[in-house]
Every structure is written in structure tokens, then in C-alpha cells.
Amino acid sequence: MENGIKESKVNLNRNGAHTVLPTAVVSEGNKNGKGVLNSLMSGALAGAVAKTAVAPLDRTKIIFQVSSNRFSAKEAYKLIYRTYLNEGFLSLWRGNSATMVRVIPYAAIQFCAHEQYKKLLGGYFGFQGSVLTPFPRLLAGSLAGTTAAMLTYPLDLVRARMAVTPKEMYSNIIHVFIRMSKEEGLKTLYRGFAPTILGVIPYAGISFFTYETLKKLHAEHSGRTQPYPFERLLFGACAGLLGQSASYPLDVVRRRMQTAGVTGHTYGSILGTMREVVVEEGFIHGLYKGLSMNWVKGPIAVGISFTTFDLTQILLKKLQKMSSVQR
Template sequence: MAAQEASVVLKTQQRHEPSKQPHQAGDHRSLGNATAVTTSMVAGAVAGALAKTAIAPLDRTKINFQTSQIPYSWRAAIDFLIRSARTEGVVALWRGNSATMARIVPYAAIQFTAHEQWKRVLRVDTPASAKQHPILHLIAGSLAGVTSQSATYPLDLARARMAVTNAQEYRTLTAVFVKVVKEEGFTTLYRGYPATVLGVIPYAGVSFFTYDTLKHTYLEHFGAPQSGAVNVLFGGAAGALAQTASYPLDIVRRRMQTARRARVRMRTTIAHVYRTEGWRGFFKGLSMNWVKGPIAVGISFATYDAVKTALRDVAVRVGS
């Protein structure tokens, strides 16, 4: 009897005592919001920088065709890459990448962090809630895109100008801002912003929504988180859908950003593209985007998840 009573007392104490076990790797529920935001921003910055550097030559080629009336084809794209490398050197293929990095690091950091925060605000930050409210889940991605684009737009314009000009015209990122403001006015730094916001709404919404949905579906069917390679594939699929949904407005945005006229309106730009190139002009270079877009988005999402998880695992271990 004494042994039985001792056993009962011991079990009762164990039920009421706090758990002494350390946090399991991957359990980030104990992290504060400040830590969650910090790790999201660092992971987003790394993801954006790696993804954009990987596809920088293809990005420069795409912008060159988007902003001109030269007919696009894969042969013409390859000729542009070869000609640029021969006349300006191989490094020229990454021309404008400094402006891209100056923009993409804060852009990606803000976008990924904003996405997590918007999901939290709209209460779709769990697989169950996201599945129950798919429209709110889609809106969270769109709001994340608008937030990051609004915060970094002048850097996007500078990067477009550097990509389509020679090195003598704009030697540095600072030179772009100084020359544009001096010759064309401060408001030029936001030229094309309405088209950009209209384009980023479907792009970011479809991209985040597709990636998260594929991840949640995978987890339901296989009962375990997907590998990094699977994340790249899911990100690629999300990127392909998002690029297709928003590409015509991307054409309009680039034309407005690189125009040298004093006043450039979105309606006028749309009319000019259609009049001179027809409806196909709004999809010029899309086939290249189906290559570079999925690669960039796949690398970006996979890198973000990997870096974020690693940082939060460290934070949990340090705090335990």
C-alpha cells in the first residue's frame, strides 16, 4: 500500500511540475514577435540577394527587350548576352546588379517579414486557417508585395535605368538618383509606381498563396516537412504562375521607368505598346521569365525557409 501511495504522489507531482525537457528543433512557438521579425528579415535579405544574383544576366537581357521595340526571340536574347560579354566584358552581364542588391535586400527582407505579419493580422498564419480562408491568404501575399514595393520603389527605377544604359551614363547608383532628380525631377523616381502596384498585387498574392498551399498540401499527404529540393520546385511553380499573371503590367512599368519624356502616363504607355507591337508586345520576353522567374522564386523561397528555420532553431536553443 505504501508503495502504491508513493507512486500516486510521484505521478501527481510530475503532472503539476513544469516540463524540464529542452525545446525540440523546429518548435518556434516560444519565440517572441521581435525575434520572429528579425529572423524573417535576415532570411528574406539572404534569399533575395542569392536569387537575384543567380539570374542577373537573364534579368538584364529581359529588361533590354522589355524597354525596346526589338522583336524578342531566344536567338536574339543569346546574341545580346554574347555581344554584351564581348564588347563590355563578362562582368557587364551583371551590370546594374549593385542597384539590384541595394533594392532586393531591403525589398525581400520587408516582403517576407510583411507576409508573416499580414498573415498574423488576417489570422491565416496556420495551415488550417489558411485553408479555411483562402481569399484572406491570397490578400496577405498581395499586401506583403505592396508594402515592400512601396518602401523600395526608387531603387527599382534606378536598377532599370542602369540595366538599359552604358556604364558612362550612370556609373554608380548614386549617379542615377542625382542625374534623374536634376534633369527630370524628383517625382520621376516614382514613375511607373501605379503600374508596379497593380502588377505586384497578383504577383505577390499568387506567388505566396501557391507556395504556401503546395507546402500545406505536401504536409497533409506525407506527414513531414518537405526537403529543400522540393521547396525549390514548389517555389518554381509559384513563380511561373505569378509571372504569367502579372507580366503585362511589368512591361508597362519598365517602359515608364526608362522613358526620358517629362510626362509619362500608364494609359499612354499601354496604348503605345499595343499600337506599335500589338498584344504580343505585352508578353515580350515572357518565355525567358518562365526560365528565370521560377529559378529565382524557387531559390528565394527555399533559401528563406532554410535560413529562417536555422536562425530560429538557434534562437530557441539560446533561449532555453
């Protein structure tokens, strides 16, 4: 039976004597652990839902990015329709299994890392428990994106390969890894890594910064601490639009370098790839190819991602509170 007194955890020190750990310290550790787990789960779900929703548009964008064909909305529609007629409806999601293998850990790590970096930077800059100022807010997003990209990069490359090749070439994700390693060497798994990191710094930084800033401004002007779901979608859409526009040329370079082994090109460096793309296709039509599609796809994906993360976090916290009350 409960006696109304909260027990403290007991531990042994080096001399064998019992020491009592303050209950606040123990509960704080449990709280942090649950917070990390919640962030990982919410981030994984957010990434999976967002990427699946825009997978056909994403695949179409990648195909144009790695080819010299001129991009237009009409040509994009024709490509999607031809793919549907020739390979079936589900082929529009070809490579999505590889996307899920990559995006679930990527999004989980990115969102969780963002929460942790916010806490670390908040303590360092003296804003613990309150909204960060602009620079640390931007830095937290960039660090989160960089951390996630570094840990999951080979999966992104595999996904790009599957998106631009016929299913006869690579039967599944494992087959891509094995064939690439044998035919092109293990270092190929990190081809395009430099432009990825250079691109993710402004992309993740601006995306998280914009979303957090819009939520802060909303709270100040509306008096509501939590935006409505449609407002979260709108804030996320703005974040995705700005973030992807800022980093798009590096995204094109990354895709070209990732798929060089199957497109017949020999892209060796970031500047060399940029130069070749500009010479062959022009500055705007080359380095910004598919950007207009990204203005449709990106805001939808990022909006869904941020909204799903926030709402899942809120739901998990409510469930944990209900569980602790019942106990």
C-alpha cells in the same frame, strides 16, 4: 545560481506601485521580436541569392522590354554574347549592385510583412495558429508585396535605368539619383509607380498563395510537415511561373515608363503606354515580350527565394534553441 523559479519582470504603474508582468507575456514579446528579426534576415538573404543567380537573364529581359526589338531566345543569346565580348563577363551583372540595394530591403520587408499579415489575418478570420484559408492567404501575399513595393520603389527605378544604359552614362547608384533629380525632376523617381503596384498585387498574391497552398497540400498527402529542399524549389518555381505570367503586361509597362527618360519616349499613363506598345509592336509581341525568358528566369529566382527563406528561418530557429539551452 538557479533556484528553479522563473522570475517575472517588474514594472511601475502610474501610482508608483510595483506591478508584475506575467512571464508568458514577456517571453511572447521576445519571441515576436525574434520572429520579426528572423524574417527580415531570412528575407534579405533570400532576395540577394535569388536575384544574383538570375541577374544576367534579368538584365537581358529588361533591355528587350524597353526596346522595340523583336524578342526570341536566339536574339537574347546574341545580346548576352555581344555584351560579354564588348564589355566583359562582369558586365552581365551591370546594375546588380543597384538590384541588391533594392532587393535586400524589398525582400526583407516583403517576407517579414507576409509573416505579420498572416498572423493578423489569422486572428481576424479566426485561423490563429493554423493555415489560412484561400482568400486570406491570397490577401496576405498581396499586402506584403504592396508594402514592400511602396517602401522601395525608387531603388527599383534606379536599377532599371542602370540595366539599360552604358556605364558611361551613370557611374553608380548615387549618380543616377542625382542626375535624374536634376534633369527630370524628383517626381521621376516614382514614374511607373502605378503599374508597379497594380502588377505586384496579383504577382505577390498569387506567388505566396501558390507556394503556401502547395506546402499545405504536400503536408496533407505526405504526412511530412517540412518538404525537402528540392520540393520547396519546385513549389517556388510553380509560384513564380503563375505569379509572373499573371502580371507580366504591367511589368512591361512599368519598365517602359521607368526608362522613358533615356529611350526617347514620353509614356504618360498606363493605358497610354499599353496602347502605344500594342500599336507599334502588337499585343503578344509587345505586352508579353520576354515572357518566355521569364518562364526560365522567374521560376528559378522565386524557387531559390522561397527555399532560401524557409531554410534560413529553420536554421535561425535551431540556433536560437541551441543558444537558449546552453544558457
